[in-house]
Amino acid sequence: MVDFDDWYEREHPRVLAACRALGGDVDAAAEATSEAFVRAAQRWASVRTMAAPGGWVQVVALNQLRRSLHRRRVERRILPRRGEGVEGPPPPDVDLWRAVAALPERQQRCVVLRYVHDLPEAEIAALLGIARGTVASTLSAAREGLRVRLSQKGHDDDRDGEHIHG
Amino acid sequence: MVDLEAAGERLATWDAGVVLPPAGDIRRRGGRRRKRRVAARTAGTLAVLACVAAGAWALGSSRSSVAPPTQVGPPGNPVHTPAVAHPVGWTEQEFGLLSYWIPPSPGQCSLGAGPGFPGGYKAMSFGANCNGLGFSPSPGTPIVIKQAAQRPQGRRIVLNTLAAWESHHGPDIVVYDLPRFGVRFELWGRVGAEVGRTIGPSGLDAVLTTPQPVAVPGGWKTVSWGGFSASVPRSWAVTTVHRRPSNVTPRELAKASAEDRRIMEHQCDLFPRAGVYRGAPTWTCQALGYAEVAGGLWLGKDVNPGPRATPFSTSSGATVVARWSPYVGDPSLMGFTVHGGGRTIEGTLLIGPDPVLAEEILSSIRVTGSTGS
Numbered sequence: 001m002v003d004f005d006d007w008y009e010r011e012h013p014r015v016l017a018a019c020r021a022l023g024g025d026v027d028a029a030a031e032a033t034s035e036a037f038v039r040a041a042q043r044w045a046s047v048r049t050m051a052a053p054g055g056w057v058q059v060v061a062l063n064q065l066r067r068s069l070h071r072r073r074v075e076r077r078i079l080p081r082r083g084e085g086v087e088g089p090p091p092p093d094v095d096l097w098r099a100v101a102a103l104p105e106r107q108q109r110c111v112v113l114r115y116v117h118d119l120p121e122a123e124i125a126a127l128l129g130i131a132r133g134t135v136a137s138t139l140s141a142a143r144e145g146l147r148v149r150l151s152q153k154g155h156d157d158d159r160d161g162e163h164i165h166g
Numbered sequence: 167m168v169d170l171e172a173a174g175e176r177l178a179t180w181d182a183g184v185v186l187p188p189a190g191d192i193r194r195r196g197g198r199r200r201k202r203r204v205a206a207r208t209a210g211t212l213a214v215l216a217c218v219a220a221g222a223w224a225l226g227s228s229r230s231s232v233a234p235p236t237q238v239g240p241p242g243n244p245v246h247t248p249a250v251a252h253p254v255g256w257t258e259q260e261f262g263l264l265s266y267w268i269p270p271s272p273g274q275c276s277l278g279a280g281p282g283f284p285g286g287y288k289a290m291s292f293g294a295n296c297n298g299l300g301f302s303p304s305p306g307t308p309i310v311i312k313q314a315a316q317r318p319q320g321r322r323i324v325l326n327t328l329a330a331w332e333s334h335h336g337p338d339i340v341v342y343d344l345p346r347f348g349v350r351f352e353l354w355g356r357v358g359a360e361v362g363r364t365i366g367p368s369g370l371d372a373v374l375t376t377p378q379p380v381a382v383p384g385g386w387k388t389v390s391w392g393g394f395s396a397s398v399p400r401s402w403a404v405t406t407v408h409r410r411p412s413n414v415t416p417r418e419l420a421k422a423s424a425e426d427r428r429i430m431e432h433q434c435d436l437f438p439r440a441g442v443y444r445g446a447p448t449w450t451c452q453a454l455g456y457a458e459v460a461g462g463l464w465l466g467k468d469v470n471p472g473p474r475a476t477p478f479s480t481s482s483g484a485t486v487v488a489r490w491s492p493y494v495g496d497p498s499l500m501g502f503t504v505h506g507g508g509r510t511i512e513g514t515l516l517i518g519p520d521p522v523l524a525e526e527i528l529s530s531i532r533v534t535g536s537t538g539s
Contacts, residue, residue, distance in 0.1 A: 005189035014178045021177055034187055041193045070338075092180055093173040115174025143170070 004044050008037055011054045018058060018112045019065050021097035028068045036061035052123045055113050059127055062109060099149040100142075107142035110135055250326045250366040264328075264347055265368035266361055268309070308358035312350045318343035326366030390534050391444040393509040397530035404442045506533035 012033065019029035036057045040047045047053045091097055100111050106128070113124045114135075121139075125132040252258075252267035259266055318331035325342065333350075334341040340362055342351045353362040387400045 004193060008189045008192060013181065017177050017180045017182050020182045026182070029182070034192065037192045089182075091182070092176040096170075096173050097177070111170065111174075115170045116178050118174070118178075146170075 004041060004048075007048075007053065008040075011057060012037065014054065014116060015058050015061050017091060018116050019061050021091040021094075022062065022101045022108060022112070023065045023069055025069070025072075028065060028072060032061045032065035032068055035064045052113075052117070052119050052127060055117050055119050055123060055127045058112060058117060059109065062112070066105070095150065096146070099146050102149065103142055103145050106130075107138055107145065110138045111142050114139055250364055252364045253360065256364070264344070264349060265364075265366050266309070266351075267364040268361055269357060308354050309361055310352040310354075312352065318345050325362075326364070328365070328367060330365075389442050389444070393534060394504050394506065395530075395532055395534045396442075396527055398442055398527055402442055404444065504531055509533075 015036065016029055016033040019032050020026065023029045023032070039060055040053065040057045047056060050056055100108055103111070109128060110124055113119045113127065114121070119127075121132050121135045125135045128135070130138075250265065250267070253269070256267040256269055259268055318333060320331045320333040320341075320343075321335075323330050323332050323342075325344070328344060329346065331343040331345070332340065333343050338354060340353045340359055342353070342362060342365065343349075344351070344365075351362060351365060353359055385400050386397045387402075388395050388397055389404050
């Protein structure tokens with residue numbers, strides 16, 4: 001039987017790290033993660049029986065993060081007194097995760113669930129409500145998108161370097 | 167070239183530098199929300215049953231009548247609440263002198279104050295997705311109540327008889343400033359916009375702005391302090407704080423052991439019963455925690471009216487300056503200052519479970535001229 005406290009302590013850092021990597025802002029990521037775990041606690045009787053409760057809470061946190069970031073963008077535009085969020089230390093492989101954050105939303109989620117939560121394609125499909133084949137093709141598209149974006153970035157960096165040194 | 171496996175593993179074990187909230191806090195917040203969800207579901211069911219009953223009654227009394235999409239007035243405050251149109255099944259919320267209606271589904275939570283709210287003023291948010299004290303309102307929260315802008319800008323409008331400024335109107339958010347009440351409503355999304363249309367004066371505001379003879383039932387009594395009097399229920403104990411700095415009754419003291427009695431004689435840090443408390447707290451009676459009272463009146467605290475105080479005259483000549491609770495996010499606590507006869511005292515009204523009672527008490531305050539009790 002899974003105990004909520006143990007599960008929370010095990011999963012929280014991973015969920016938070018993924019939110020930080022995709023959202024950037026410490027406050028927004030922490031808030032979204034906390035909110036997701038509160039919902040998990042609220043529904044713990046059913047969440048504990050899921051095949052991948054960690055994946056479920058990650059999806060909830062990413063949904064929350066998306067709404068939070070949208071709201072913050074609107075607030076910054078119309079309510080200038082609101083302070084900017086705290087950036088915090090960058091995650092490892094920051095360029096890679098920035099590139100992931102620039103991918104379409106479904107691709108982002110598939111990448112996080114597959115590579116951060118280490119979930120098999122069947123469980124990702126169940127969590128996102130899509131076919132298993134769609135997960136495979138989405139991951140493939142994500143890898144291709146990342147390859148293009150990162151090689152483009154490397155190219156830009158080289159050009160910047162030439163410019164600086166030239 | 168992109169090693170996602172390794173990057174994913176590094177991220178999964180990365181310390182993001184954020185202190186983990188204790189699991190107990192998370193569980194408690196989840197538990198509270200579950201209770202609210204059950205309560206909201208019950209309220210929703212009752213509302214549906216009420217609508218069905220009302221519909222059946224309407225059908226029986228007039229076959230041609232059609233149930234309207236909105237209703238006016240009660241439930242809420244059957245005596246004083248002004249008529250404000252609101253969707254059927256919604257419930258009224260009172261925030262001091264203001265009232266608004268919310269749908270049955272969202273929970274009510276998140277009383278917060280923090281750096282996002284200038285001046286340390288209170289902010290309340292209502293919605294299914296709320297965070298605890300000290301957090302900024304979370305996404306999906308349709309209503310956030312904050313301090314009003316000092317100089318409201320935008321379009322001047324009238325919200326159910328109240329003068330307001332529409333400071334912003336966008337696709338996601340509408341912002342109303344109500345400077346008379348010192349309050350700003352930020353209303354998010356469709357639900358927020360619908361709630362905004364129901365903002366109006368509360369029953370308390372109606373009593374204070376419309377002088378009327380105060381009916382004091384036979385079960386009431388009049389208490390006086392500092393040149394003013396007020397009508398309160400006869401059952402309420404009257405304590406003059408600096409004379410008897412204890413909230414323990416003589417009967418309770420007599421029953422207590424000698425050891426307990428020594429403690430109880432100065433047990434005034436909590437006033438756990440509805441009553442009238444007169445006079446200022448002293449060093450032996452610091453009056454901490456009096457907000458625990460489930461309804462009561464405190465006369466004679468330090469005079470310190472808030473900057474957004476708004477005066478109202480009672481029918482008896484006293485001028486009441488009602489202001490928000492100094493306690494963040496507690497709409498049940500109304501601070502007020504009473505002026506009249508050249509004197510000023512400050513009081514606190516703990517609205518408790520019966521707002522009508524609180525309204526009657528506040529509107530009954532009058533100048534007596536005598537400073538004795």
